Amino acid sequence: MTVHTVVGRQGLEFTPREYLRSGCLRAVLFALMWWTLTDGVMDSWLVGTPVILFATLASVVLLPPFSWSLLGLVRFVPFFLWRSLYGGVDVARRALQPRLPISPGLLDYRWRLPPGLPQVFMANIVSLLPGTLSVELGANCLQVHVLDERKDFLSELEKVEQRVAAIFGISLPLSRGGE
């Protein structure tokens, strides 16, 4: 049974206006990146301007516009930084202890996120968070390798999924308890 009752914009066609909007935003981001890379040297823009235009074009062709939320993104950053710091401390602690306190296992996490970018994004994030590693990105499930199967990773993953959904402006069906 799939639970992809997603109230989002995924799968809908985007209008030329949305392409333009997304293209402009990405061009600004690429310009900022160019500025960073070249230390803002004026002469570099002679090369930079065509590069930025080409990068924007390639980006819009390869990754069509998608809905996202600035608030969701802003809220995600501190959560991610804090959890990934904890993830590093956790794995370092386990590696340093003489008796090697790990008890690995596999679990399948049933997706509530729609396929495509949101799922790929979450799979990558999961690998950087404490004790979890994405193994297989399946159609219905994300297979996750956990470092310590005694911990409750399901509710942890649900929280992460909720936060990722917020970035993409998606509302998820309510949590469905254990599997």
Place this chain on the structure above:
Amino acid sequence: MTPSDLLSAVLLIAGAAFFLAGTLGLLRFPDVYTRLHALTKADNVGLGLVVAGLAMQAESLAGAGKLLLIWLLVLLAGASVAHLVAAAARQRGIKLWRR
């Protein structure tokens, strides 16, 4: 030594400690999956701390931005490659170590 130099040094040393712990994990953990845990997470934090320490010494905003960009790229590469290695190991039927 100014307070910012001191903080920068503390961040750099802490970053190096995470790299050490990650490498220790790579050597001590029993199978490919658990080793990937050690690499991705400890190195990501280690590099994050090193980048933070270096950014404090950067001469310009662009210099600090460049460091941040490097960290983001390494995060992306680290997470994607860890996933690809784990998926390939699983497809080849490499069993996971269980206690």
